[in-house]
Amino acid sequence: MTDAESLARIEGFVFDLDGTIWEGPALLPGAAELVTALREAGLGVVFASNCSRYGGDVLCERLGKLGIEADPRDVVSAFDLVGDEIRRRLGPVPVLVVGTEELAKILREAGCHPVAEDQAADARAVIVGVDPAFSYPRLRAAARAVAGGAGFFAINLDARFPVGPDLFDPGCGSLAAAIATASGVPPIAFGKPEHPLFRVAIERIGRSAGAIAMVGDSTASDMTGGRAAGMVTIWIDSNPDTPRPPTVDLAVRDPAELLRLWRAAAPHGVRA
Ligand SMILES: [Mg+2]
Incomplete structure (x- = not known):
């Protein structure tokens, strides 16, 4: 994918949390509106965090408090993979x-x-x-x-x-x-850019990786890992002058800009 119009072909979105949906105590501009619009259009939305302090249940609760309703199955945290990975390996x-x-x-x-x-x-x-x-x-x-x-x-x-x-x-x-x-x-x-977290997120969306976008602010974790997993990569970067790394398919300043581009590309997917 090289242009915003291709957004219309995406069937599911995996969002990083820190620096993508929220920053410290507050949501980033447009985050709640974007998630609502994608869900109303029937698209899969999963949150995949490299969080090493909390499991998906805590992140899910935090999303709810900030105004984004989420089911525990919608949230994948690297923290939750640790027990299984250590048991499996050792x-x-x-x-x-x-x-x-x-x-x-x-x-x-x-x-x-x-x-x-x-x-x-x-x-x-x-x-x-x-x-x-x-x-x-x-x-x-x-x-x-x-x-x-x-x-x-x-x-x-x-x-x-x-x-x-x-x-x-x-x-x-x-x-x-x-x-x-x-x-x-x-x-x-275990976390991004390694594959386990992407594998779980893609399974939860239930579409092929090529029809799913990885949206994140980290080029090293989200973009590199998303590209390696075969996903479309969308980079959140508040500085419009930053050069776009080769692993990035589309760069936006914040979730509000992504929502604007997605609505322009997929007008029939929006009920509003
Ligand atoms: Mg992040």
Whole structure:
């Protein structure tokens, strides 16, 4: 797809959340209106987040509070993939969790046993999410475990995530990078741009990947991964002067502009 008119051929939309639907505490302009219009036209809408702190249930609730009704099946979070992925790859092993208590909880539910930092030598895997309590002793424990042969997994490799206009917090990828540098071992990631999250989102839309658009603000996660999954890629970038990367099919400033272009391309798809 190279032009906005091709939007009329898209049968389903997968939206990233941070920086695409919301930014910090507020929706981006046009986000709720866009989702409503697409749903009213009978198109599939799924939200796919690299979130490493919360599962789809929490994200779903947050969408509702901001005015976008969503069913838990409409929301896929990288956080939710961790338990299954670790169990499938390693079985119910001792793990060192570099992340929140919620992350430790889903690993426990998957049969794994979180260990304390001073028992990191027993860990068979180190799992990294966003960790507001990240510290030098935790970095040391994680790096020693990985250097000693524990599997090394990160929910995603995002360097940062937006928390407001021109404001960011360091992401899971920044913490994983510190452990990778100290241990000399690169992490395996589950979130975008890796395939598992896209596979689940595409299955939930129930159309072929080529008829589904991935809408997101991250070129490294959303655009690269969406293109690799065979989807149409739509980039949200508030700066109109940024050069469009080769993995991007269509660039828009915000959801409001995407809605305007989609309405112009698919006038019969809109009841309003
Ligand atoms: Mg994002």
